[in-house]
Amino acid sequence: MNRGIYIQIIENEEFQDRIFWNESSDIYTFLRNHTLKIEHKFDTKFNAFSDNEIPMDGIKMLTNGIKNDLNFLIGEYDNKLITNGLNSMEVEYNGKLMKLYYKASNLHLMILNLVRLVKKLESVIEKNKKIFVCGNAYFNDNMLESLMKLKTDFKKKGTIEVEKIAETELNELVKNKSLIKSGKEYRLTRKGLVIDIAE
Structure with missing residues (x-):
């Protein structure tokens, strides 16, 4: 990418x-x-x-x-x-x-x-x-795929479902400020809400 x-x-x-x-x-x-x-x-x-x-x-x-x-x-x-x-x-x-x-x-x-x-x-x-x-410089294909799934769930249900996302991907998305973890819950940041696979 x-x-x-x-x-x-x-x-x-x-x-x-x-x-x-x-x-x-x-x-x-x-x-x-x-x-x-x-x-x-x-x-x-x-x-x-x-x-x-x-x-x-x-x-x-x-x-x-x-x-x-x-x-x-x-x-x-x-x-x-x-x-x-x-x-x-x-x-x-x-x-x-x-x-x-x-x-x-x-x-x-x-x-x-x-x-x-x-x-x-x-x-x-x-x-x-x-x-x-x-920027999306820190994103790899796996991270983008995980982020897209989280965003799709969020748009459909208003919540983030992280059960099917690998812990390594979640940690990377938190590290690059696309997700924030608060206790056991995650939420999308401003950056996480906007970044996607650009056409």
Whole structure:
């Protein structure tokens, strides 16, 4: 499984949205310059090993950085227009309507992904939501399989059934902060609730 990070948008202590960035994806590589600046300025982590909240000023930094990059990419879009193709999508950004052929052009796909991300981040800033970042670097296939079973049981019954999960897997899920043990009971953490096998 490829490593990646989950961006969780939370409002009033409830999940509003979730974004997964695979560490080998173009968008993760594209944004890494901005996230490195955030890590340095706020002494935090924004990678596959992290599990923390990003300060609002860090979110604003990320948003402003993406906007600057979008201005450049939209200039490239104007210079390299695609006039026909399949699977186009009309997207409006900053008063400009673009027809993006996201399956035919990496440039168009990048613009589409970044416009969507900027709009989500602007909503976070406007409504003072929270953004958490957590990584799946410590997960192996067995841990993910166990976590998926626990999450399925939780969604169906509202409880966690650990009887059929190996103790080693439970201990690993506690160690990487996906589960918390309190006495004989376990419960899913924020990280445990959001991480899954990314498509």
